[in-house]
Each structure stands twice: as structure tokens, then as C-alpha cells.
Amino acid sequence: MAKDLCVIYANCQGEALLPLLRLSPDFDRLFDARLYTNYIREKIPARELEEAGLFLYQWLGEDWGEVSSESLLARAPDKARVLCIPNLFFKGYWPFWTDKTGVIEFEDSALEDLLARGLSPEAAQMLYSRGDPKILGDVEGLIAESMEREKRKEIFTPIKYTSIIEDRWREEQLFLTVNHPGSVLLSHVANSILKILGLPPLPPSSLAAYEHPQGDFLLPIHPAIGRMFNLGFASADRKYPCFGASVTHAEFVQYYLGCRAHGVRDLTGVLKNIAYKGK
Numbered sequence: 001m002a003k004d005l006c007v008i009y010a011n012c013q014g015e016a017l018l019p020l021l022r023l024s025p026d027f028d029r030l031f032d033a034r035l036y037t038n039y040i041r042e043k044i045p046a047r048e049l050e051e052a053g054l055f056l057y058q059w060l061g062e063d064w065g066e067v068s069s070e071s072l073l074a075r076a077p078d079k080a081r082v083l084c085i086p087n088l089f090f091k092g093y094w095p096f097w098t099d100k101t102g103v104i105e106f107e108d109s110a111l112e113d114l115l116a117r118g119l120s121p122e123a124a125q126m127l128y129s130r131g132d133p134k135i136l137g138d139v140e141g142l143i144a145e146s147m148e149r150e151k152r153k154e155i156f157t158p159i160k161y162t163s164i165i166e167d168r169w170r171e172e173q174l175f176l177t178v179n180h181p182g183s184v185l186l187s188h189v190a191n192s193i194l195k196i197l198g199l200p201p202l203p204p205s206s207l208a209a210y211e212h213p214q215g216d217f218l219l220p221i222h223p224a225i226g227r228m229f230n231l232g233f234a235s236a237d238r239k240y241p242c243f244g245a246s247v248t249h250a251e252f253v254q255y256y257l258g259c260r261a262h263g264v265r266d267l268t269g270v271l272k273n274i275a276y277k278g279k
Contacts, residue, residue, distance in 0.1 A: 004053030006031035009072065011039045011058060011087060013181065016213055020190040023206035026199040041067050052080045056193065058087040059156040083196060084157040086189055088181045089150060092169050093221045095142035097178050104259055105267040106219060110136055111256065121257035129250060131224025139228060159192040161185060173233050177219040183212055216241055220249035243272045
């Protein structure tokens with residue numbers, strides 16, 4: 001039996017979701033899935049979208065122009081099942097994450113504030129590592145703002161997930177970075193898709209066999225956040241996976257500040273090079 005074409009238009013979360021869907025024997029039997037990346041505005045071949053039997057997409061507003069969701073949905077055939085899937089994001093473990101200036105990857109607003117005051121990297125790290133609320137600011141407010149943003153985004157998809165984050169984020173680490181959900185949330189999204197399609201959930205054996213394709217890097221969590229919210233997985237001595245190596249939060253901050261001191265934006269490249277030299 002010929003498979004229907006499934007077109008997925010998503011960010012990096014699609015790279016982690018698609019292998020899970022393929023672990024479903026029923027999904028794999030029914031669909032030939034193709035993944036396209038939305039944040040780089042990758043174009044979906046016209047013929048593929050027109051022939052799709054299933055179109056999975058993350059919502060993009062009209063400011064995205066020809067790759068906006070409304071534009072793409074207008075090109076999808078009437079026969080196609082269309083389903084808006086979540087674009088998960090959470091700052092709970094990293095409330096100081098920001099993309100405000102773009103001076104460095106994984107930009108940290110608390111560290112940047114200290115540097116803006118003219119502190120040396122050494123002094124900035126010392127004050128930052130103390131976790132003084134006067135330095136860190138309104139942590140609870142930043143986390144609440146992040147959750148409210150997710151609840152506004154959740155309106156666009158029938159797959160609900162914010163209650164899982166609210167209920168479980170303190171008990172287990174649900175995100176690898178701010179926009180890389182872990183296996184718990186990804187399996188929820190995958191099983192929700194399967195349920196909507198009328199297919200059985202993923203077998204436990206498949207979930208056990210799943211290897212997260214982005215699991216080689218976990219953004220370290222400030223130990224002060226661990227203490228504040230009683231996160232058992234966010235101690236000062238925890239070693240986080242780092243592209244084949246492992247680093248503590250303090251070591252990560254050293255690399256961050258080293259990059260800032262030399263005007264290097266590519267923190268990921270530096271971390272990968274460190275892991276390479278360690279082999």
C-alpha cells in the first residue's frame with residue numbers, strides 16, 4: 001500500500017519529534033514524512049504541499065509572509081488533514097535567557113547587566129554565582145511571564161501542554177534548553193498527534209528506545225534557581241552534557257564570559273571545540 005505524504009513545517013523541535021513519530025508502527029506504515037525548517041524560511045516544494053495527505057505545522061503569523069501558516073494552509077489540498085502542533089518554549093530553568101541584543105548565544109540578561117556596569121568578567125562571575133536576589137532580579141515574575149506567553153500560544157493548537165509544564169517542571173527537567181523540550185513533552189505531543197489521527201499511542205518499548213537527537217547539550221541551570229524552586233537536578237556540582245564533554249554551571253559561565261571578553265558570539269562553537277580537544 002502506498003504511503004500518504006506527511007509534510008512537517010517546524011523549528012528544531014521537528015527534528016526531535018519526527019523520530020518519535022516514526023517509532024509508531026502505524027504512523028510509519030501510513031506516512032512518508034518530510035521535514036522542513038520554518039525559522040530559516042525553508043520553502044516547501046509546491047508539489048509536495050499540494051500532494052500532502054497530512055500537514056503538521058507550527059503557527060506562524062502573517063508577518064512571516066509566504067511561509068506564514070495562513071499562506072501555507074491556503075496551498076494545502078482539501079483532502080489533507082492539517083494539524084497545528086505546539087512550539088514549546090520555557091524560561092523556568094533559565095529566567096535570564098534573552099535574545100534582546102544578539103551579542104552571544106544563550107544571552108543571559110543578569111550577566112549582561114553586570115557587564116554593562118563595567119565589572120570585569122571575574123567580578124561579574126563572582127557576583128552572579130552568589131545568587132543574590134538583588135542581582136538576579138524578579139525571577140518568579142520572569143517565569144510567570146514565560147508561562148503566560150505559552151498559554152497565549154497554546155490557543156493555536158489542539159494539543160495542550162502548559163498544564164504538564166506547570167505541574168511537573170520542578171519534579172523533573174522537562175527542557176534541555178529554552179526551546180528544546182525533553183522526551184516527556186515530545187512524547188506527549190507525538191501521542192497527541194497519533195490520537196487525533198485515530199492511531200494507538202507509542203508502545204512503551206518505542207519510548208524506551210528513543211534517543212533524543214538534541215540530548216548532547218543541556219543548558220546549565222543556575223544553582224540559585226535550583227535552590228529557589230527546590231530543583232533536585234540543578235545542584236552546583238552537576239555536570240551537564242556539552243557536545244561530548246560535560247560542564248558545571250560555573251564552568252559554562254566562564255566560557256560565556258570568555259566569549260564576551262573577546263567579542264565571540266558563537267558560544268556553541270567554542271563549547272564544541274572544548275569537547276573536541278578533550279577527546
